Amino acid sequence: MTTLTDAPETSAARETPARRRRPVDRLPYLLLLPCLVVIGGLLLWPLGQVVAMSFHRLNNVRQLRGDREWPWIGLENYTQILGDPFFLTVLRNTVLFAAANVVLTMILGTLVGLLLNRLGRRMATFVASCVMLAWATPALTGTIVWKWIFDDTSGLVTWLFNALPDGLSQALFGRSDWTGYGWFNSPLLFFSILTLVVVWHSFPFIAVSVLAGLKSVPSELHEAARVDGANPWRVFWRITFPLLRPVFGILIVLSTIWDFKVFTQQFVLAGGTQDRSTFMLSIYSYAEAFSPPPKYGLGAAIAVILTVILLVVTGLYVRMVLKQEDEL
Amino acid sequence: MKRVALNGAGLLVALFAAFPVYWMIATSLKPSRDIFSATPQPVPTHPTLEHYREILTGNLIPGVTFADFFLNSALVAVATVVLSGLVALLAATAVARFRFRLRTSFLIMLLVVQMIPLEALVIPLFLMIQRLGLYNTLPSLILTYLGFSLPFAVWMLRGFVAAVPKELEEAAAIDGASRAQTFRRILFPLVAPGLVATSIFSFITAWNELIFALTFINDQDRYTLPVAMTFFFGRDDTAWGPVMAASTLFTLPVIVFFLLVQRRMVSGLVAGAVKG
Numbered sequence: 034m035t036t037l038t039d040a041p042e043t044s045a046a047r048e049t050p051a052r053r054r055r056p057v058d059r060l061p062y063l064l065l066l067p068c069l070v071v072i073g074g075l076l077l078w079p080l081g082q083v084v085a086m087s088f089h090r091l092n093n094v095r096q097l098r099g100d101r102e103w104p105w106i107g108l109e110n111y112t113q114i115l116g117d118p119f120f121l122t123v124l125r126n127t128v129l130f131a132a133a134n135v136v137l138t139m140i141l142g143t144l145v146g147l148l149l150n151r152l153g154r155r156m157a158t159f160v161a162s163c164v165m166l167a168w169a170t171p172a173l174t175g176t177i178v179w180k181w182i183f184d185d186t187s188g189l190v191t192w193l194f195n196a197l198p199d200g201l202s203q204a205l206f207g208r209s210d211w212t213g214y215g216w217f218n219s220p221l222l223f224f225s226i227l228t229l230v231v232v233w234h235s236f237p238f239i240a241v242s243v244l245a246g247l248k249s250v251p252s253e254l255h256e257a258a259r260v261d262g263a264n265p266w267r268v269f270w271r272i273t274f275p276l277l278r279p280v281f282g283i284l285i286v287l288s289t290i291w292d293f294k295v296f297t298q299q300f301v302l303a304g305g306t307q308d309r310s311t312f313m314l315s316i317y318s319y320a321e322a323f324s325p326p327p328k329y330g331l332g333a334a335i336a337v338i339l340t341v342i343l344l345v346v347t348g349l350y351v352r353m354v355l356k357q358e359d360e361l
Numbered sequence: 362m363k364r365v366a367l368n369g370a371g372l373l374v375a376l377f378a379a380f381p382v383y384w385m386i387a388t389s390l391k392p393s394r395d396i397f398s399a400t401p402q403p404v405p406t407h408p409t410l411e412h413y414r415e416i417l418t419g420n421l422i423p424g425v426t427f428a429d430f431f432l433n434s435a436l437v438a439v440a441t442v443v444l445s446g447l448v449a450l451l452a453a454t455a456v457a458r459f460r461f462r463l464r465t466s467f468l469i470m471l472l473v474v475q476m477i478p479l480e481a482l483v484i485p486l487f488l489m490i491q492r493l494g495l496y497n498t499l500p501s502l503i504l505t506y507l508g509f510s511l512p513f514a515v516w517m518l519r520g521f522v523a524a525v526p527k528e529l530e531e532a533a534a535i536d537g538a539s540r541a542q543t544f545r546r547i548l549f550p551l552v553a554p555g556l557v558a559t560s561i562f563s564f565i566t567a568w569n570e571l572i573f574a575l576t577f578i579n580d581q582d583r584y585t586l587p588v589a590m591t592f593f594f595g596r597d598d599t600a601w602g603p604v605m606a607a608s609t610l611f612t613l614p615v616i617v618f619f620l621l622v623q624r625r626m627v628s629g630l631v632a633g634a635v636k637g
Contacts, residue, residue, distance in 0.1 A: 069454035075508025082485035163375035169619035336481035
């Protein structure tokens with residue numbers, strides 16, 4: 034009997050000497066082969082290459098094509114970066130940005146998830162649909178729209194600030210005319226707007242996941258707690274959070290990974306790679322490698338540092354998923 | 362009272378989430394003088410398609426229109442979807458239907474590989490594309506996006522394949538169907554909805570990607586939409602009408618596809634297939 038399935042339990046139960054000598058089924062390996070070739074060639078091999086490149090001085094595209102030598106310089110790229118105070122600034126920006134975004138995304142996403150769970154059916158559907166819109170919008174166009182909202186002449190935010198009573202605006206911010214105000218000029222403002230854009234893009238995923246988790250919790254638990262007079266804050270921390278702890282763990286790790294390597298939003302909001310004061314690791318690596326003069330080796334070393342940081346976080350993630358999925 | 366507060370909060374969330382999308386579409390439909398008027402108009406009171414006409418018919422560079430970029434993007438995305446769907450289906454079948462050594466190792470690898478920061482691979486993939494002589498060609502992007510979309514596609518499809526009851530295949534096998542027939546006649550039709558959902562994710566990955574397209578393509582007539590948008594519109598911040606029209610045309614297919622997948626994911630897949 035040939036079936037596509039051979040579950041271990043059944044074959045073990047019926048194991049006879051003849052069966053045990055049956056040759057290994059090669060079909061699954063054959064089916065897996067194209068996938069392994071693609072992942073090996075397009076993800077794992079380049080990952081090895083980026084490490085190799087980081088040990089060489091590569092400042093010319095001809096070297097990449099193989100027309101010129103690759104001078105081996107050992108750890109020089111790394112010592113150069115780690116000794117550069119600018120790198121430490123970029124690292125600090127990246128870590129602070131990721132931390133702020135993870136916290137804000139988690140808080141907003143969880144609140145919206147809890148809210149969706151409490152709303153009436155039609156209202157919940159309406160709000161969820163709107164939230165989906167933010168999720169579905171591509172990073173590129175979402176960022177372009179926010180850029181338009183913060184436009185310094187006709188943008189909505191500029192208009193809002195202009196609409197403030199002059200005296201109040203003067204007292205609060207020291208100016209009353211906001212036309213021409215460069216919203217992206219100071220790093221702090223730039224990162225704040227970038228945070229707004231990234232949180233807007235990423236809170237829907239958290240909200241929907243938290244909602245899905247809440248639906249799986251028996252509602253009697255909450256009702257019992259409420260009947261006993263517990264306030265919402267206590268209900269959340271004593272009942273909801275402990276029950277959903279695994280979900281929250283995975284969401285936090287995933288958000289950390291995503292927020293650490295934000296690129297498109299940063300690139301579009303900054304209008305390219307000229308403004309070094311707003312760099313974070315991924316865009317720093319890209320700019321070193323591809324803006325003239327090219328420094329592929331140096332860019333590769335930064336990419337390796339970014340990857341190592343993320344691999345540590347990924348290790349946590351994999352451990353959590355393995356704990357969740359007993360049937361893997 | 363509490364109901365009112367909850368609904369109010371709900372409306373605020375809806376406004377925050379949906380407003381930028383609404384504002385994009387609204388702006389794209391306003392004539393320029395309304396876009397740049399001192400007081401913003403909440404709704405397009407003089408709706409016009411002039412910006413759409415401008416980007417669709419105007420030549421951004423001699424001989425190249427917005428439609429060409431649209432076509433480049435569609436070509437790359439569709440090729441990615443077909444290749445990645447095919448490879449992922451084979452791998453997902455292997456993982457969901459067979460028990461073999463290294464199976465768990467493969468699944469763990471799949472998880473880890475999904476977490477590789479793709480931004481860190483721009484430099485080595487640029488090297489690879491240069492070596493293969495694919496620089497400045499659309500296949501360089503198809504190849505790249507295939508690698509990016511595959512791990513998630515396998516991960517997702519594996520669930521869909523596993524959801525098809527084994528009994529169906531066993532019944533077909535008892536009736537004398539070969540493995541290939543069982544795959545084609547039983548498994549494939551039942552997994553097809555899952556394949557559609559997975560394809561949409563691959564499509565969105567390829568359609569939205571910016572960095573690699575920016576790096577691997579040099580000739581302007583080969584730009585994909587995201588590159589064209591950053592190149593032609595990213596710098597000239599004053600032409601918000603055409604920019605919003607282009608953004609709308611770029612975004613709408615993604616939103617439609619995305620909402621399709623969302624529904625597909627919730628609806629039960631093969632409920633009742635065993636009994637029927």
